[in-house]
Amino acid sequence: xxxxxxxxxxxxxxxxxxxxxxxxxxxxxxxxxxxxxxxxxxxxxxxxxxxxxxxxxxxxxxxxxxxxxxxxxxxxxxxxxxxxxxxxxxxxxxxxxxxxxxxxxxxxxxxxxxxxxxxxxxxxxxxxxxxxxxxxxxxxxxxxxxxxxxxxxxxxxxxxx
Amino acid sequence: xxxxxxxxxxxxxxxxxxxxxxxxxxxxxxxxxxxxxxxxxxxxxxxxxxxxxxxxxxxxxxxxxxxxxxxxxxxxxxxxxxxxxxxxxxxxxxxxxxxxxxxxxxxxxxxxxxxxxxxxxxxxxxxxxxxxxxxxxxxxxxxxxxxxxxxxxxxxxxxxxxxxxxxxxxxxxxxxxxxxxxxxxxxxxxxxxxxxxxxxxxxxxxxxxxxxxxxxxxxxxxxxxxxxxxxxxxxxxxxxxxxxxxxxxxxxxxxxxxxxxxxxxxxxxxxxxxxxxxxxxxxxxxxxxxxxxxxxxxxxxxxxxxxxxxxxxxxxxxxxxxxxxxxxxxxxxxxxxxxxxxxxxxxxxxxxxxxxxxxxxxxxxxxxxxxxxxxxxxxxxxxxxxxxxxxxxxxxxxxxxxxxxxxxxxxxxxxxxxxxxxxxxxxxxxxxxxxxxxxxxxxxxxxxxxxxxxxxxxxxxxxxxxxxxxxxxxxxxxxxxxxxxxxxxxxxxxxxxxxxxxxxxxxxxxxxxxxxxxxxxxxxxxxxxxxxxxxxxxxxxxxxxxxxxxxxxxxxxxxxxxxxxxxxxxxxxxxxxxxxxxxxxxxxxxxxxxxxxxxxxxxxxxxxxxxxxxxxxxxxxxxxxxxxxxxxxxxxxxxxxxxxxxxxxxxxxxxxxxxxxxxxxxxxxxxxxxxxxxxxxxxxxxxxxxxxxxxxxxxxxxxxxxxxxxxxxxxxxxxxxxxxxxxxxxxxxxxxxxxxxxxxxxxxxxxxxxxxxxxxxxxxxxxxxxxxxxxxxxxxxxxxxxxxxxxxxxxx
Numbered sequence: 001x002x003x004x005x006x007x008x009x010x011x012x013x014x015x016x017x018x019x020x021x022x023x024x025x026x027x028x029x030x031x032x033x034x035x036x037x038x039x040x041x042x043x044x045x046x047x048x049x050x051x052x053x054x055x056x057x058x059x060x061x062x063x064x065x066x067x068x069x070x071x072x073x074x075x076x077x078x079x080x081x082x083x084x085x086x087x088x089x090x091x092x093x094x095x096x097x098x099x100x101x102x103x104x105x106x107x108x109x110x111x112x113x114x115x116x117x118x119x120x121x122x123x124x125x126x127x128x129x130x131x132x133x134x135x136x137x138x139x140x141x142x143x144x145x146x147x148x149x150x151x152x153x154x155x156x157x158x159x160x161x
Numbered sequence: 162x163x164x165x166x167x168x169x170x171x172x173x174x175x176x177x178x179x180x181x182x183x184x185x186x187x188x189x190x191x192x193x194x195x196x197x198x199x200x201x202x203x204x205x206x207x208x209x210x211x212x213x214x215x216x217x218x219x220x221x222x223x224x225x226x227x228x229x230x231x232x233x234x235x236x237x238x239x240x241x242x243x244x245x246x247x248x249x250x251x252x253x254x255x256x257x258x259x260x261x262x263x264x265x266x267x268x269x270x271x272x273x274x275x276x277x278x279x280x281x282x283x284x285x286x287x288x289x290x291x292x293x294x295x296x297x298x299x300x301x302x303x304x305x306x307x308x309x310x311x312x313x314x315x316x317x318x319x320x321x322x323x324x325x326x327x328x329x330x331x332x333x334x335x336x337x338x339x340x341x342x343x344x345x346x347x348x349x350x351x352x353x354x355x356x357x358x359x360x361x362x363x364x365x366x367x368x369x370x371x372x373x374x375x376x377x378x379x380x381x382x383x384x385x386x387x388x389x390x391x392x393x394x395x396x397x398x399x400x401x402x403x404x405x406x407x408x409x410x411x412x413x414x415x416x417x418x419x420x421x422x423x424x425x426x427x428x429x430x431x432x433x434x435x436x437x438x439x440x441x442x443x444x445x446x447x448x449x450x451x452x453x454x455x456x457x458x459x460x461x462x463x464x465x466x467x468x469x470x471x472x473x474x475x476x477x478x479x480x481x482x483x484x485x486x487x488x489x490x491x492x493x494x495x496x497x498x499x500x501x502x503x504x505x506x507x508x509x510x511x512x513x514x515x516x517x518x519x520x521x522x523x524x525x526x527x528x529x530x531x532x533x534x535x536x537x538x539x540x541x542x543x544x545x546x547x548x549x550x551x552x553x554x555x556x557x558x559x560x561x562x563x564x565x566x567x568x569x570x571x572x573x574x575x576x577x578x579x580x581x582x583x584x585x586x587x588x589x590x591x592x593x594x595x596x597x598x599x600x601x602x603x604x605x606x607x608x609x610x611x612x613x614x615x616x617x618x619x620x621x622x623x624x625x626x627x628x629x630x631x632x633x634x635x636x637x638x639x640x641x642x643x644x645x646x647x648x649x650x651x652x653x654x655x656x657x658x659x660x661x662x663x664x665x666x667x668x669x670x671x672x673x674x675x676x677x678x679x680x681x682x683x684x685x686x687x688x689x690x691x692x693x694x695x696x697x698x699x700x701x702x703x704x705x706x707x708x709x710x711x712x713x714x715x716x717x718x719x720x721x722x723x724x725x726x727x728x729x730x731x732x733x734x735x736x737x738x739x740x741x742x743x744x745x746x747x748x749x750x751x752x753x754x755x756x757x758x759x760x761x762x763x764x765x766x767x768x769x770x771x772x773x774x775x776x777x778x779x780x781x782x783x784x785x786x787x788x789x790x791x792x793x794x795x796x797x798x799x800x801x802x803x804x805x806x807x808x809x810x811x812x813x814x815x816x817x818x819x820x821x822x823x824x825x826x827x828x829x830x831x832x833x834x835x836x837x838x839x840x841x842x843x844x845x846x847x848x849x850x851x852x853x854x855x856x857x858x859x860x861x862x863x864x865x866x867x868x869x870x871x872x873x874x875x876x877x878x879x880x881x882x883x884x885x886x887x888x889x890x891x892x893x894x895x896x897x898x899x900x901x902x903x904x905x906x907x908x909x910x911x912x913x914x915x916x917x918x919x920x921x922x923x924x925x926x927x928x929x930x931x932x933x934x935x936x937x938x939x940x941x942x943x944x945x946x947x948x949x950x951x952x953x954x955x956x957x
Contacts, residue, residue, distance in 0.1 A: 142891050
């Protein structure tokens with residue numbers, strides 16, 4: 001029998017306790033056990049960024065983080081951050097600029113972009129590109145994504161004025 | 162005053178309100194994806210769902226001496242283990258040939274290989290378990306003994322045929338073609354200059370972010386199979402599952418919900434996917450397979466791998482006389498079903514020299530088997546090869562003659578008033594706009610200024626290069642592409658439009674959505690034709706159980722073919738709505754129109770009747786309509802391009818690169834594209850799709866290659882070693898358009914999805930060689946890695 005470890009985490013604001021196999025990755029736990037399928041598996045070796053999640057406020061690769069590492073910590077996913085409205089500015093900008101095609105990279109891309117919104121006040125296009133360089137988008141060519149992030153940054157400044 | 166536009170949209174002299182057509186309307190279906198609420202195959206949850214993983218050959222060519230599955234069968238959670246023979250009882254093999262590719266041959270291929278594996282990664286056994294983790298654990302208990310067989314990895318060796326991979330075929334040649342125009346030799350003798358070069362194109366692959374995924378759910382009680390499939394062509398797959406699993410076609414339903422990228426990768430029949438469907442039948446329960454990244458690299462179709470010798474003959478004045486082509490391409494051990502692996506090479510033969518007005522052409526093609534993964538149609542099929550080699554040899558000729566590359570193209574591009582035009586390879590062009598596109602591109606670039614800047618920087622030791630690549634592109638294919646060759650692939654697509662009682666419009670279309678925005682543009686077209694606001698339109702695609710029959714998404718056909726079907730269905734539904742309104746209002750139908758969700762007076766624009774009222778009466782109070790009157794608020798129309806084999810588009814791209822001669826790195830500074838896809842339905846979607854295509858083409862030119870060693874082992878089957886373009890390396894890309902609508906349809910739309918990928922590698926190649934020109938060297942092998950640059954410069 002597989003070794004199970006009792007793990008308690010705060011998932012999208014709610015406390016969750018589960019017995020989790022030691023080897024299970026955080027993104028697999030969320031997808032398979034919690035039904036949160038918004039984070040995707042693209043490469044399972046930490047390159048593509050499709051599984052990007054937030055752990056204690058910092059973005060991590062869900063495929064390189066073990067689920068038991070989330071014990072006692074806060075995990076936020078695309079579902080939670082959509083419902084809370086935190087991503088609304090970025091989501092609106094992405095929609096209006098068509099900064100996505102197939103949408104598979106999009107949840108991870110949004111979390112990476114939101115991380116930039118937190119960390120940088122006035123990033124240049126190059127800085128936006130650099131920050132998103134851990135997230136593979138095979139469809140768009142990236143330009144619309146960079147445009148949308150810029151638009152969201154401008155909108156945020158307008159909102160906070 | 163408010164009278165709506167009459168179609169066709171391109172009627173000469175009309176200036177009309179086209180509704181949503183031509184507007185950058187955001188697409189409604191993106192919203193769920195933005196909240197992580199898409200439904201990709203791996204997101205589905207089913208009771209009794211079983212998971213299959215495959216035991217794959219570690220060797221490129223080997224005979225299975227012994228396969229012992231008994232230990233694997235006893236592992237926790239395992240529901241069954243199966244070899245090729247067991248699965249073959251339920252799934253018949255296939256042979257991927259087409260009648261119009263004369264002489265093409267390929268051996269039968271099974272869902273799971275029996276006795277022999279012909280490439281590293283070919284599945285030889287399946288393990289099904291209650292969870293994927295259990296199935297993967299059990300894989301370690303599969304015991305196989307192999308006898309390694311001679312491996313053919315080199316194309317030239319394959320052609321020479323000392324070792325034949327499939328002895329029953331006699332040689333390693335899958336397909337060959339020779340072509341020559343009349344009087345070729347005489348014309349060639351008149352040349353003042355003949356330039357020749359050989360180009361190598363590496364293998365690369367699509368790298369869909371969502372791996373291939375399939376969930377097959379067999380219902381024994383009904384002898385029915387429902388397949389949730391990440392595919393571009395649901396009806397094609399329905400036909401294939403039905404025939405190879407011996408289930409009546411109408412009992413097979415293929416559903417493609419959200420698809421996480423496809424690019425041609427997901428339009429083929431994959432053995433492991435067929436095995437998954439067969440296993441669902443065998444186990445009488447739902448079975449899911451999702452390819453992981455390593456499996457994707459080993460088994461998703463690869464593409465390209467060509468070595469092409471090309472010669473160009475021209476006069477002193479810089480007039481191209483002709484092209485002479487010899488293409489050798491390797492496709493792995495099997496031609497891929499059902500489209501074959503002969504098409505890419507065939508396209509290179511068809512398209513080489515495409516934009517130019519020369520009259521003479523000779524081509525030879527050899528498509529050979531090797532012991533590497535299979536290759537087949539990936540985005541832009543053959544175009545990136547044909548465009549790059551044509552444009553490279555054109556630049557070489559211009560360079561030898563001392564003519565500026567832009568000027569050389571100006572002299573040789575087919576004139577914009579020469580249409581309809583028949584190209585030496587036999588292709589027919591309805592109407593192209595090479596010269597308008599060239600001039601537009603040069604203006605966007607500020608070409609003279611860039612050249613001056615380049616010259617100034619060269620004096621400072623900065624090596625910048627400017628590369629141009631003109632192109633033609635196959636879009637909206639007629640049955641000439643596959644159907645005539647015997648493939649059961651629909652060139653026709655259909656749309657059903659229904660007015661619901663509330664005045665909403667429901668659109669069902671056989672063209673599928675892969676993220677390119679098909680559903681969005683169908684909503685735009687339907688809303689525009691019907692006179693409703695776009696929020697009233699709902700679009701459903703990707704379900705053989707509900708949409709009309711059709712081909713799906715491939716060959717840049719979605720907008721041009723599916724869009725026209727929506728348009729025609731919309732016109733018919735509009736007419737039917739007005740019939741009902743005329744009956745309700747007791748007025749002449751000709752005096753009525755639909756604007757902004759209401760039936761209005763055509764002349765005054767005065768509102769007469771809301772569409773919701775038309776719906777209410779038609780469905781709930783038909784007793785109030787005249788006795789013999791029957792409402793028809795559901796309409797289906799189809800469209801097939803017939804007049805031309807393909808609706809050709811054209812375009813031209815330019816690239817600006819800077820080469821660091823110390824490190825060999827090629828930095829892409831800027832890229833431009835001017836493209837003519839006819840009527841543009843949504844500029845925002847078209848531009849971003851073109852940019853995405855360009856970035857894939859840039860990947861091919863600079864980074865991406867599936868590297869095999871001499872034993873046929875893939876050396877870089879992961880995303881850490883196989884490099885794809887990320888945001889940081891990519892520049893902003895300028896996209897411009899010329900609009901020459903096709904007259905083959907009322908919509909006038911041509912395809913746009915592959916243009917970027919078709920032209921970008923050629924533009925980058927010419928830019929790289931332009932940058933290297935003062936250093937006296939050229940690169941002819943893609944991708945242009947730092948290693949190759951440094952070797953060319955003699956630094957390593």
